[in-house]
Amino acid sequence: MVERHAGGFAMLEDRRLLWRLRHGDKDALRLIYERYEGDLLTLAANLLHDPAAAEDVVQDVFISLVRTVPVLHLRRTLRAYLATAVANRAKDHFRKRSRERLAPMEDADQVAADGDGPVQIVGDVELMNKLRAAVAELPYEQREVVILRVHAGLKFREIAAHQNISIKTALSRYQYGLDKLRSRLNGEVPK
Amino acid sequence: MESLLRKLRYQATAARRERTLEHIFNAMDESQEHAPATGRVQIGRMTMSTRTVRFALAAAVILVVLGGISFWPCGRSGKSQWWLAPSAAWGQEILAALDTDRAVTCREQTVFVGPDGSQHTSSTWDTFYVSKDSYRRDIYDGQVLREIQWYVPDGDGMIQHYVRYDLRCYGATRHQGRFAVNDPVAWMRVLAGQLDKADRLLGEAAIEGHDCVGFEIHANQYGSYPDTWIDHIWFDVQTKLPVRIEQMGRPVTGDATRTFTIVMDQFVYDAQLPADTFLPQPPPAGFINAHPDDLPRR
Numbered sequence: 103m104v105e106r107h108a109g110g111f112a113m114l115e116d117r118r119l120l121w122r123l124r125h126g127d128k129d130a131l132r133l134i135y136e137r138y139e140g141d142l143l144t145l146a147a148n149l150l151h152d153p154a155a156a157e158d159v160v161q162d163v164f165i166s167l168v169r170t171v172p173v174l175h176l177r178r179t180l181r182a183y184l185a186t187a188v189a190n191r192a193k194d195h196f197r198k199r200s201r202e203r204l205a206p207m208e209d210a211d212q213v214a215a216d217g218d219g220p221v222q223i224v225g226d227v228e229l230m231n232k233l234r235a236a237v238a239e240l241p242y243e244q245r246e247v248v249i250l251r252v253h254a255g256l257k258f259r260e261i262a263a264h265q266n267i268s269i270k271t272a273l274s275r276y277q278y279g280l281d282k283l284r285s286r287l288n289g290e291v292p293k
Numbered sequence: 294m295e296s297l298l299r300k301l302r303y304q305a306t307a308a309r310r311e312r313t314l315e316h317i318f319n320a321m322d323e324s325q326e327h328a329p330a331t332g333r334v335q336i337g338r339m340t341m342s343t344r345t346v347r348f349a350l351a352a353a354v355i356l357v358v359l360g361g362i363s364f365w366p367c368g369r370s371g372k373s374q375w376w377l378a379p380s381a382a383w384g385q386e387i388l389a390a391l392d393t394d395r396a397v398t399c400r401e402q403t404v405f406v407g408p409d410g411s412q413h414t415s416s417t418w419d420t421f422y423v424s425k426d427s428y429r430r431d432i433y434d435g436q437v438l439r440e441i442q443w444y445v446p447d448g449d450g451m452i453q454h455y456v457r458y459d460l461r462c463y464g465a466t467r468h469q470g471r472f473a474v475n476d477p478v479a480w481m482r483v484l485a486g487q488l489d490k491a492d493r494l495l496g497e498a499a500i501e502g503h504d505c506v507g508f509e510i511h512a513n514q515y516g517s518y519p520d521t522w523i524d525h526i527w528f529d530v531q532t533k534l535p536v537r538i539e540q541m542g543r544p545v546t547g548d549a550t551r552t553f554t555i556v557m558d559q560f561v562y563d564a565q566l567p568a569d570t571f572l573p574q575p576p577p578a579g580f581i582n583a584h585p586d587d588l589p590r591r
Contacts, residue, residue, distance in 0.1 A: 121449075128318060135314055140304060147303040157305055161313045165320040169486055170515045172479060187517035194513065194520055234301060252298045266519070266549075280294050 116180035123171050135164060138181060141253065142188050148249045149192040151238045159195060163187045178260075185254035186264055189246060196242055229287070236286035244279040247272055375533070376494070376506045384488040387533050391481055399477055399560040406541075408550045423476055427571040434459070443573040444468075454573035462583045463576040477557050481535045483515055484526045490514045495525060501559060503529045505536050512540070521552075536560055 122130035139160060146156035163184060237245060243265060250256045250264070262272040305313070375383050402418040417439075422429040428444040428451075443454040447467060456463040487510050495507030505527040512522035519542075527537040537558035545551040 126321075128321065131317065131321060132314065135317065139310065139313075140302075143305055144302045148301055153303055156303065157309060157313065161316055164313070164317045166515055168317060168321040170483060172482075183517050187513075190513045190517055190520065229297075230300065233297060237298070237301065248298070252295050253301075264519075283294055283298075 120171060120180065123168070131164075131168065134167075134180070138184050139164075141181075142184055145185055145249060145253045146188050146192050148237060148253060149189065149242075149246060150195060151234070155195055156192075159188055159191045162191055182254070182256060182260060185250065185256060186260070189250060189254070189264060193242070193246070232287055233283065236283050239286065240279055240282060244275045244282070247275040248279040248283075251276055374506075374530075376508075376528070376530075380488040380491070383533065384485055387485045387488075387528065387535075388482060390533055391478060391485070399557050401477070401555065401557045404554045404556060405545065406552045406554060421477060422566060422570050423478055424571060428476070429571055441574070443571060445571070445573065456574070456576045456580065457585055458577075460585050460588060461577075461580045462585060462588060463580050464582055464584055466584075477538070480538060480557070481526075484510060484524060484538065485535070487514050495527070497530070498527070500527055500536050503536050504531065506530050507537075532562075534560065534562055 116134075119130045119134050123134065142160045142163065143153075143156055146159040147153050150156050150159070166187065167184070237248070240248065246265065247261055250261050251258070256264070258269050258272045258276070262269045265272065267275075399421075400418065401421065403415040405413045405415065407413070416435045418433050420431040420433070422431075427446065428442075430442045430444075431438060432440040432442070437459075439459045440455060440457050444451045445454065450467055450469045452465055452467050454463075454465045488508060491508040491510050492514075493509040495509055497504065497506050499505065507525055507527040510524045510526070511520055512518035512524055513520050521542045523541045525537070525539040525541070526535055528534065529536050537556070537560075539557075540555040542552050543555065545553055
């Protein structure tokens, strides 16, 4: 119930920010950007495994937002809308790319989640690199389900609609994806 | 596993974030430069489609397919082909032209597309009247006027008045926000503003007696939509104003085998409309004040 209230408040706040944005309020745009840019970049980078391309995707999504906000009819949370927009553009980028490649990070830095001390970060780096490589090896549709669920917090219903598949198929792809990751990490991660 | 995956996070540098924000602010400034001027009336009317026009469009498509068309950047020589120049200049010119036009007429209808490509045009079609802050939508079923809706500003929202002639009822409903999502002129603006991202030049074709040039834009260029959603916009090569807009590949609810296309065309600009066009009219005698969903089933 608390989550529902929090979600409802976030949606109201988003709608208020979008209303301000429609009226040319740059502070509202900055607030929206600061609120979602980090999560969207993480989402795009995990989908593409190309941080530079991920930054371009996120920038394009925000530019598209400011251009279309006069006719934008938000039917769900702004977070879900932006996450889906990133997923769509990432998929297009992925398709255009001749083959997957792991690009060196230029401006972007991969960071460990908060709460990790220096020793733990060093200890985790190897595991995280393995995990990142394992995620990159997942078939794109499976990877997309896993990343949209874990990093965008989308419901399986929303992911199924995004991929134009049934909820059952989305759930299967998620489970298969996690199983493959566990297998790739060779038991280093508890179930 | 999920908690470990959540640690796979990326963060841009502060410098990169500032650069990105600057680009986004610039895009916002450009969008606002071409926003509709306040106080200027833009009126749109959508009129009914005709068989003749459908034949003309089919003929145009056949000509394009059989005759071949000149794609970017190899256009026919010998006449001004402004669309072959970078879109940054003429795209803004189109937006500016939309600012100066006070009235527009066009039609809107829905075409259902089957898995084999077969098409079926819905018998229901709309006539839209669009002004700066008020709208009217006349809905026809074939030749019969089924309903009129008037959208009148009310604070930060709008009140929709309606009269259902087929159900002999009337009423009013308040909506949040503007009508813009259904505003054909707003759609023109969005598409014209995205021409620099057009995925394909469709070439030239004769539509409704106009020499036109068309562009294809994937809907994911302007919103969070599947890449199967594709829009075509055709401009008159003389006036540079839109002649036809097609929103294709939209899913049919409950029927994954079919899609539908929304077609807006037969645009006529500077239409003269009666002053009371946007004033809700009283219902005919005998109509009851009720929402259609609340009416007793026949």
